[in-house]
Amino acid sequence: MFFALLALMFGPATPLNVWFELLSGKRNWLDFLSDNSSVLKLRLVHVILSITTGMALSAAGRAMQQLMQNPLADPHVVGLSAGSTSAVLLTIVLFPAYSATLLWDVFPALWISAALGSFIALILVQVVFQRVVRRWGVASLALVGLLLNASFSAFLMLIFARLSPDSLAEVQAWTLGSIQPHGLFQVVLIAPVLLLGALAFVVLDKELKLMSFGVEFASSHGVNVRRLRQKSLVILMLVSAAAVCAAGSVGFIGLLIPHLTRRLFFRSAWLWARPWLNVLLGGGFLLIADLCSRTLTSPLELPVGVYTALFSAPFLMAVLLRKERVA
Amino acid sequence: MSVSSGQRRVFLRRFSVWRQPRWILTDLSAELYAGELCALVGPNGSGKSTLLRALAGVLQPPWQVSGELEIAFFERGAVFQGAVELEMRKVSWVAQSLTPTDEMTVREFIWLSLAHSNKGRTKSPEVFEALPVLERFGVGPLLDTLISDLSGGQWQRVRLACGLALRAGVFLLDEPDTYLDERWREVLWSVLADLCAQGACIIVALHRFDDLQTRVDRWWGLAGGQLMFSHQELGVYPGALLERLFLGKGLDSAKRVG
Numbered sequence: 001m002f003f004a005l006l007a008l009m010f011g012p013a014t015p016l017n018v019w020f021e022l023l024s025g026k027r028n029w030l031d032f033l034s035d036n037s038s039v040l041k042l043r044l045v046h047v048i049l050s051i052t053t054g055m056a057l058s059a060a061g062r063a064m065q066q067l068m069q070n071p072l073a074d075p076h077v078v079g080l081s082a083g084s085t086s087a088v089l090l091t092i093v094l095f096p097a098y099s100a101t102l103l104w105d106v107f108p109a110l111w112i113s114a115a116l117g118s119f120i121a122l123i124l125v126q127v128v129f130q131r132v133v134r135r136w137g138v139a140s141l142a143l144v145g146l147l148l149n150a151s152f153s154a155f156l157m158l159i160f161a162r163l164s165p166d167s168l169a170e171v172q173a174w175t176l177g178s179i180q181p182h183g184l185f186q187v188v189l190i191a192p193v194l195l196l197g198a199l200a201f202v203v204l205d206k207e208l209k210l211m212s213f214g215v216e217f218a219s220s221h222g223v224n225v226r227r228l229r230q231k232s233l234v235i236l237m238l239v240s241a242a243a244v245c246a247a248g249s250v251g252f253i254g255l256l257i258p259h260l261t262r263r264l265f266f267r268s269a270w271l272w273a274r275p276w277l278n279v280l281l282g283g284g285f286l287l288i289a290d291l292c293s294r295t296l297t298s299p300l301e302l303p304v305g306v307y308t309a310l311f312s313a314p315f316l317m318a319v320l321l322r323k324e325r326v327a
Numbered sequence: 328m329s330v331s332s333g334q335r336r337v338f339l340r341r342f343s344v345w346r347q348p349r350w351i352l353t354d355l356s357a358e359l360y361a362g363e364l365c366a367l368v369g370p371n372g373s374g375k376s377t378l379l380r381a382l383a384g385v386l387q388p389p390w391q392v393s394g395e396l397e398i399a400f401f402e403r404g405a406v407f408q409g410a411v412e413l414e415m416r417k418v419s420w421v422a423q424s425l426t427p428t429d430e431m432t433v434r435e436f437i438w439l440s441l442a443h444s445n446k447g448r449t450k451s452p453e454v455f456e457a458l459p460v461l462e463r464f465g466v467g468p469l470l471d472t473l474i475s476d477l478s479g480g481q482w483q484r485v486r487l488a489c490g491l492a493l494r495a496g497v498f499l500l501d502e503p504d505t506y507l508d509e510r511w512r513e514v515l516w517s518v519l520a521d522l523c524a525q526g527a528c529i530i531v532a533l534h535r536f537d538d539l540q541t542r543v544d545r546w547w548g549l550a551g552g553q554l555m556f557s558h559q560e561l562g563v564y565p566g567a568l569l570e571r572l573f574l575g576k577g578l579d580s581a582k583r584v585g
Contacts, residue, residue: 069428213427216386266432
């Protein structure tokens with residue numbers, strides 16, 4: 001809450017005068033709410049999108065790790081985000097009307113293509129991973145993800161070449177992961193999907209946790225494995241597409257937050273709270289990262305993905321090192 | 328259904344399991360009755376684990392099963408029930424090994440594996456921890472330990488206790504005495520005997536069985552995916568058959584599967 005307020009307050013342009021105007025009656029609340037360019041409103045969009053995206057991505061990361069019995073799984077690592085990003089940019093290039101900038105008025109179209117993109121990536125990962133996992137072990141997921149990501153980023157480069165220089169900068173920032181508020185429309189369309197997705201994974205957490213012991217263990221404990229898989233994959237697809245639409249291809253959250261939650265709240269007392277904590281931590285983390293991206297280098301706004309990577313990489317390195325020691 | 332000896336619990340006829348590119352189990356026919364403790368023995372790779380998984384009903388595609396398999400549904404006595412009202416299930420299966428990907432304590436694992444059978448009626452893990460069978464396996468002092476910090480034997484005990492605490496009619500244990508020292512092995516066999524006395528039916532895949540001659544009621548010998556013997560008289564130790572099974576002598580039929 002504190003950070004959310006902070007995020008509303010700070011940015012390249014201070015909104016305090018707006019508050020004063022509102023509170024002193026100089027400006028009408030109604031006007032303010034219907035005014036799309038209002039700084040405060042843009043910031044509100046920022047806050048909502050960053051919280052919900054963080055929540056959804058950390059829930060998705062945890063779910064994927066449990067579903068695939070693999071600590072490396074995450075929508076970003078396996079290439080779902082890259083798939084969505086590519087699909088969105090492909091749409092922009094194919095339909096030049098969109099290409100002036102990321103025109104979010106045609107949002108539903110982009111959203112659908114993002115979903116398709118993540119769906120294709122998901123299928124590719126599933127098919128390839130299923131085949132290589134027996135030979136190469138769990139680490140092969142990272143390998144498959146690496147290859148998928150490499151192919152998608154090569155594809156992105158080809159698309160970049162077709163973009164006008166104006167939109168190129170914005171698009172590049174977006175592919176690194178940056179929250180670009182384009183009005184309340186975006187929030188209304190995306191935030192509920194992200195929120196519901198996160199919630200769905202929290203509800204499914206018990207079954208997913210049984211699944212983390214392996215398919216046969218789960219099924220011997222009464223989990224309908226097929227149904228659980230189908231449900232999770234659909235939610236994953238929708239969530240990663242929505243996250244890409246909200247914040248571009250922002251990485252590391254789905255990897256960092258679940259591992260952090262595991263490290264911090266492994267005691268049994270946190271048993272039921274853990275999926276919730278995971279989600280809340282994810283929302284808070286992206287909110288703070290977004291706040292940093294808008295303030296630390298003000299007036300220049302760096303992509304939020306820069307900060308998530310900056311925070312995450314050392315921690316994940318530490319996790320890996322600790323695992324090594326135990327083994 | 329009341330618990331009485333002589334009721335058929337497990338029934339297999341021409342039961343086979345296929346997995347690309349070959350049959351793993353072929354034409355198994357066998358029966359098991361209430362209160363019987365059955366040892367499933369055979370050389371490495373003979374299909375013991377596969378048979379147990381098939382009986383537990385956990386085989387997923389690309390595994391395929393054919394033939395008849397019946398597991399009767401029946402009520403077991405309440406000696407191990409404690410305060411929990413667990414849902415009755417047909418089988419409880421304890422796999423050969425299990426590796427957690429999540430960081431979790433023993434307490435959480437117990438809750439996770441038992442609460443699902445409880446249809447979420449109780450949320451308090453203490454109820455499950457009070458189950459007598461957990462006490463028999465000495466799980467109490469381990470409750471707050473992380474699974475990753477357990478020794479092989481401790482983890483095995485926790486898993487066995489959870490599997491045997493379930494309210495099932497048929498128990499399938501895949502090499503349950505791996506990692507167990509003599510003391511806990513003794514505990515295991517006495518718990519199994521108690522379960523049988525209540526009318527449960529237990530199939531145990533084994534490698535070490537020379538000291539179990541009097542404890543096992545029935546012996547199933549598996550080689551090359553085929554049941555070599557299963558119908559000998561109850562409680563009789565088929566010494567000669569077992570010898571042949573492991574030496575591979577006189578088992579011409581096994582070659583058919585090759």
